[in-house]
Amino acid sequence: MRQFKFKINTELSGSLARTGTIKTPHGEIQTPAFIVVGTKATVKAMTPEQVKAVHAQAVLANAYHLYLQPGHKLIEKAGGLSKFMNWNGPTFTDSGGFQVLSLGSGYKKVIDMVGGQQETVSTQDRRAFVDNDGVTFYSHLDGSKHRFTAELSMQIQHAIGADIMFAFDELTSLVDSYEYQIESLRRTHAWAERCIKELSRLRAEHPDRSYQALFGVVQGAQYEDLRRQCARFLVALDFDGFGIGGAIEKNRLGEIVSWVNQELPKDKPKHLLGISEPDDIFAAIENGIDTFDCVSPTRVGRNGSAYTYFGRKNIVASRFREDFSPLIEGCECYTCQNYSRAYLHHLLHAHELLANTLMSIHNEHFIIKLVDDIRNSIVDGSFYKLKQNWLKNYYSKVDK
RNA sequence: GCAGGGAUAGUGAAGCGGUCAAACACGGCAGACUGUAAAUCUGUUGGCUCAGCCUUCGGGGGUUCGAAUCCCUCUCCCUGCA
Numbered sequence: 001m002r003q004f005k006f007k008i009n010t011e012l013s014g015s016l017a018r019t020g021t022i023k024t025p026h027g028e029i030q031t032p033a034f035i036v037v038g039t040k041a042t043v044k045a046m047t048p049e050q051v052k053a054v055h056a057q058a059v060l061a062n063a064y065h066l067y068l069q070p071g072h073k074l075i076e077k078a079g080g081l082s083k084f085m086n087w088n089g090p091t092f093t094d095s096g097g098f099q100v101l102s103l104g105s106g107y108k109k110v111i112d113m114v115g116g117q118q119e120t121v122s123t124q125d126r127r128a129f130v131d132n133d134g135v136t137f138y139s140h141l142d143g144s145k146h147r148f149t150a151e152l153s154m155q156i157q158h159a160i161g162a163d164i165m166f167a168f169d170e171l172t173s174l175v176d177s178y179e180y181q182i183e184s185l186r187r188t189h190a191w192a193e194r195c196i197k198e199l200s201r202l203r204a205e206h207p208d209r210s211y212q213a214l215f216g217v218v219q220g221a222q223y224e225d226l227r228r229q230c231a232r233f234l235v236a237l238d239f240d241g242f243g244i245g246g247a248i249e250k251n252r253l254g255e256i257v258s259w260v261n262q263e264l265p266k267d268k269p270k271h272l273l274g275i276s277e278p279d280d281i282f283a284a285i286e287n288g289i290d291t292f293d294c295v296s297p298t299r300v301g302r303n304g305s306a307y308t309y310f311g312r313k314n315i316v317a318s319r320f321r322e323d324f325s326p327l328i329e330g331c332e333c334y335t336c337q338n339y340s341r342a343y344l345h346h347l348l349h350a351h352e353l354l355a356n357t358l359m360s361i362h363n364e365h366f367i368i369k370l371v372d373d374i375r376n377s378i379v380d381g382s383f384y385k386l387k388q389n390w391l392k393n394y395y396s397k398v399d400k
Numbered sequence: 401g402c403a404g405g406g407a408u409a410g411u412g413a414a415g416c417g418g419u420c421a422a423a424c425a426c427g428g429c430a431g432a433c434u435g436u437a438a439a440u441c442u443g444u445u446g447g448c449u450c451a452g453c454c455u456u457c458g459g460g461g462g463u464u465c466g467a468a469u470c471c472c473u474c475u476c477c478c479u480g481c482a
Contacts, residue, residue, distance in 0.1 A: 060435080
């Protein structure tokens with residue numbers, strides 16, 4: 001019995017935006033929702049109680065990382081991801097497909113979301129090699145050799161036991177040729193079919209775990225024909241929802257998401273992988289995205305930046321040394337309720353671990369609240385007003 | 401008191417006649433971070449009218465075309481012996 005359900009609650013006329021509810025065995029997710037990232041079965045520097053307190057509805061972990069350490073079998077023995085990490089809400093796992101890029105062609109390179117200059121990586125520097133059947137790669141932890149296939153990714157994710165899993169895909173970069181995108185897409189399609197097949201085998205083997213939902217991932221980079229083609233291909237398969245992945249030029253994000261969502265069935269949830277900048281969030285939701293995840297709030301926080309209504313602020317900067325006000329006046333997060341910018345500045349300079357926790361709490365709270373506010377604005381029809389005012393402030397360069 | 405060693409930019413520490421405004425580390429300053437090889441990475445860090453010039457390597461004085469680097473002397477510190 002599949003317990004995964006998605007229901008649309010309200011729609012914003014004149015756009016693809018909607019609110020909805022995803023029902024999983026571990027609880028409901030009110031969408032649009034920002035899904036917090038906990039790659040290695042932990043949201044870095046935060047306890048599950050703190051994750052709950054910032055109103056996170058679900059956590060997304062990573063199959064690649066958990067396979068290498070501590071091993072998916074161990075998590076299975078522990079009773080599944082949710083129990084293992086003491087997070088009693090819904091969970092997602094990413095397939096490990098992203099590592100094809102981050103360890104392969106994008107090794108040591110930042111994925112350029114703006115679409116500027118990019119270099120490809122020479123073969124000898126690569127740690128991952130893609131072929132039609134799968135990916136051979138070397139562990140970033142100890143250099144040991146491994147091989148991922150669609151089947152193994154499903155076995156890993158199935159063992160980890162998240163409520164929502166993603167099909168194994170290949171992520172290309174913007175500099176890959178159109179020809180390569182076609183070749184890659186062919187693999188992503190084949191792997192999607194193999195994921196479906198492998199999951200049905202696993203479900204038959206483990207009826208108790210048939211609750212796990214599987215999302216297919218749409219690739220195709222910046223090409224409209226490829227994006228639409230990929231979406232149509234995946235629709236024909238038995239996916240519970242869809243992820244949209246791959247290299248996306250920042251200024252075309254809304255456009256690309258809209259092509260895909262015009263092809264995908266309306267009544268299934270759509271997840272945009274790895275996005276959380278405020279302007280991207282507005283663009284994504286406006287074009288029909290229900291959930292997204294991103295490492296940015298925690299990573300940026302650990303590295304000293306805080307989200308505010310007037311842009312990100314580098315709290316390590318000396319101008320905050322004697323600033324005894326909270327990160328945001330009136331912010332309801334634990335950090336702003338109790339600590340000043342000067343204190344956070346001090347913790348960051350002293351490399352105190354509490355800095356990571358307090359900065360992460362604020363940033364996660366901030367992004368989650370933004371998405372919650374957007375959800376409410378869809379319900380009461382004030383979406384466009386919120387978007388306009390919000391982004392005007394955020395990019396105003398005012399230092400408040 | 402005698403013998404030896406040492407004083408280098410914010411700190412520690414290289415340099416031991418020219419390529420030294422002086423390695424490197426830390427600290428400082430600034431920036432970046434979008435399916436986490438990230439408590440990470442990048443740039444910068446004497447001054448200025450900045451492709452050049454000026455003042456620096458404990459203080460002072462020498463040697464030399466040229467000194468942080470050699471000599472004399474003073475001050476302070478360390479280690480032995482008295």
